[in-house]
Amino acid sequence: MDTNLKNLPLEWQTSDGLVDYEAALATMEARVAGIHDATQAELLWFLEHSPLYTAGTSAREEDLLDPTRFPVHHVGRGGEYTYHGPGQRVVYTMLDLKKRGPDVRQFVRNLEGWVIDTLAEFGVTGERREGRVGIWVDDRGAEKKIAAIGIRIRHWITFHGIAINVDPELEHFSGIVPCGISEYGVTSLNDLGIDCSMADVDAVLKTNFRRKFGESI
Helix, strand or coil: CCHHHHHCCCEEEEEEEECCHHHHHHHHHHHHHHHHCCCCCCEEEEEECCCEEEECCCCCHHHECCCCCCCEEECCCCCCEEEECCCEEEEEEECEHHHHCCCHHHHHHHHHHHHHHHHHCCCCCCEEECCEEEEEEEECCEEEEEEEEEEEEECCEEEEEEEEECCCCHHHHHHECHHHCCCCEECCCCCCCCCCCHHHHHHHHHHHHHHHHCCCC
16 A cells, blocks of 8 residues: 555545435546546545435346336446345445556455455444345345445546445335345344444444555544
């Protein structure tokens, strides 16, 4: 890790309440442009959305099982359909890979490791699975998804990011085939019996980001 990374003016933002999705997209677009022209710093944005589905660049129409249940947003991130809603910690990662290392695969692997390390702090073993996006756990003998990862890159600047299920309404996932994989379910920290708040998860995410990406707050 380049020791100069510790001098990056990385900003941290946590939004209270539920953030409108279109407003979040506009904010990310503006920040990416600002990072590109060196007028704004990198940003990690912690937030929650009202219930909605997003369709990534690989989304298949047949995987949207209930198109009228929640708003559906077609976005330019990688991946297929996913759900966002209250109780899910979304972190949008607006980071400059020209400075951090222009290796997209390694960046995604670092995001996965960030989530895995965070889950481990709560006694949960998260794992990668070949051919499946996101982070997976064993839930009483059944393999389930606990976190989603989807990014977009422009001018080597990343946006979108990760989503960890802390305590969302899991039934809301039934309107889609999450990430195009129908044979596996979804779970959350709360559903696994972990008693933690969003603030607890945020604190661990921030600490582990520094460990994984070499940045200090």
